[in-house]
Amino acid sequence: MTFEELLVAANAGGARNPGQWTPQACKIWREAEQEDARLLEAAWAWELANDRRAQTKDEPAVRERRRQMDEATAAARAAKEG
Numbered sequence: 001m002t003f004e005e006l007l008v009a010a011n012a013g014g015a016r017n018p019g020q021w022t023p024q025a026c027k028i029w030r031e032a033e034q035e036d037a038r039l040l041e042a043a044w045a046w047e048l049a050n051d052r053r054a055q056t057k058d059e060p061a062v063r064e065r066r067r068q069m070d071e072a073t074a075a076a077r078a079a080k081e082g
Contacts, residue, residue: 010024
C-alpha cells in the first residue's frame with residue numbers, strides 16, 4: 001500500500017481531527033501489513049506534533065517520525081535489557 005493509499009483508506013470514514021483514531025482508521029491499521037500499520041502510527045504521531053492532518057506531501061516527514069519512533073523503541077529495549 002502506498003502512503004497515499006494508506007491515508008485515503010484511513011480517512012475514508014469521514015471527518016477526523018489530527019491524530020484521531022476513527023473506527024475506519026483502526027480497521028485499516030488492524031488489516032494493514034505490519035510496515036503499513038507502523039507508518040500509519042507514525043502519521044498520527046506526526047499529526048499530533050504538527051496540529052494538522054498528514055497529506056501525501058508529508059511522507060518524508062512522516063517516515064522520519066517513524067525512524068525516530070523506531071530509534072526510541074530500540075533505546076528503551078536496550079536500556080531494559082542492559
